[in-house]
Amino acid sequence: MTVITSAEVLVSRPGRNFVTLRITTSDGVTGLGDATLNGRELAVASYLSDHVAPLLIGLDPHRIEDTWQYLYRGPYWRRGPVTMASIAAVDTALWDIKGKVAGLPVYQLLGGASRTGCLAYGHAHGATPQETVEAAHAVLARGFRAVRLQSGVPGLGDIYGVGASTLPGDEVRWSRPLEEQWDSSKYLRFVPSLFELGRAELGEDVHLLHDVHHRLSPIEAARLAVDLEPYRLFWLEDVTPAEDPAVLRRVRAASTTPLAIGEVFNSVFDIKPMLEERLIDYVRMAVTHGGGISAVRKILDFASMFNARSGMHGPEDISPVGFAASLHLGLAVHNFGIQEFAGYTDETLALFQPGFTFDDGYLHPGEAPGLGVSYDDTIGEAHPYEANYLPVNRLLDGSVHDW
Incomplete structure (x- = not known):
């Protein structure tokens, strides 16, 4: 049976920070998922590396729905941008893998x-x-x-x-x-x-x-x-x-x-x-x-x-x-x-x-x-993460407002 053998979290900054998940199967097929959360990238990277990636090893990459439910319903803490961006990265990477195995673009x-x-x-x-x-x-x-x-x-x-x-x-x-x-x-x-x-x-x-x-x-x-x-x-x-x-x-x-x-x-x-x-x-x-x-x-x-x-x-x-x-x-x-x-x-x-x-x-x-997107490790490694934040907003009297 084909299983997931690795789940790598790739953080790079080619002008801005991105968090990418790369899942590889025992058949050598890879899939990519996006987990970028602007201004909180490392929170998602940690969630994936420390809490999600270890759980993926040995799973069947073609059980997309079951894996989604496992990552959403399994933990006691649900929802929130960090959790859902992490689940999104896994889900998207698995669709990428399924498309490559089928020889079809994901939309098909x-x-x-x-x-x-x-x-x-x-x-x-x-x-x-x-x-x-x-x-x-x-x-x-x-x-x-x-x-x-x-x-x-x-x-x-x-x-x-x-x-x-x-x-x-x-x-x-x-x-x-x-x-x-x-x-x-x-x-x-x-x-x-x-x-x-x-x-x-x-x-x-x-x-x-x-x-x-x-x-x-x-x-x-x-x-x-x-x-x-x-x-x-x-x-x-x-x-x-x-x-x-x-x-x-x-x-x-x-x-x-x-x-x-x-x-x-x-x-x-x-x-x-x-x-x-x-x-x-x-x-x-x-x-x-x-x-x-x-x-x-x-x-x-x-x-x-x-x-x-x-x-x-x-x-x-x-x-x-x-x-x-x-x-x-x-x-x-x-x-x-x-x-x-x-x-x-x-x-x-x-x-x-x-x-x-x-x-x-x-x-x-x-x-x-699959998704039709690849990832160049050499370029990614040449552009490491740098702290970066979205702006905040203040009214003219100095009080914090919505941004």
Whole structure:
């Protein structure tokens, strides 16, 4: 019988930190899984190395569902981002192995393609609305049909989506979190002008998106959703802190602007009440943070009963392994919506050598068996881990706010 013979945790930093799990079977087949948790990478690496990897040795790599349940139900402590990112890495690596053994891309094992490609959206940001729109034109020139607009706010410095926190590659490095400033009233007065300009200059056929990043109160979020209605957003993302689904009732009652949420969620129990009450339109949960392909597939099947679609998180800090897993799943599920695609540095692409493609606004995971992603140990070893944190946010009076 084929069994798992090793489970290696690979931590590397080709411009940013990634945690990769590599599982090898007694037949010599390897599978990769992404366990990156931005700013808490070593917590996941330790969980995998010290508590999960020893349990995998000798298991049948083809019993994916049983292994998932063993790692989730077996321990007394369940859920949470560290646990679920670790389980996701194992699950994704096992799907990679199964695809390689079968000689098929993972999406074929999930029932085959439901579409020819996955619609993607890119990021455009600038210090001013005009700079943001100019950046959006550049995004569209690369073939995107959808773009997220984020702009600096007058009177504030670096904020989410604009400033030092958006710099690529090696420039994103803080041994302590960068502290940004926030003022909701300034933001609420300003952001409609960004989309007035964006819609006027980019036209009616371009999908426009915006991320609030959990920063508003329920009444503020409702006001923004109403103010942005004339510009027909594809979605308004994370309008309030995600912990309390009840607050979205006020936003939903006030506006028809579509809502997306879930990138900080890690289980179906986080998002279940939002779906049952039909409070959201798009599920942002990523394969890397939601328990893997097996778990997120079930979540999206559940979401389909409430007319919600996928909108999986796709930032630079989900590795090409996790991103490829999202594409295989997105290509297969019927209720796919859109896929975030922030892109990768050349160093990251050299390390992982992904096989997915982007053409005319659509992504495809490729036809290679498994996930279609490899890992270059030499490059990984040449880029060791360095401490790095996401920013924190403070109001103008100095009190800590949501980031």
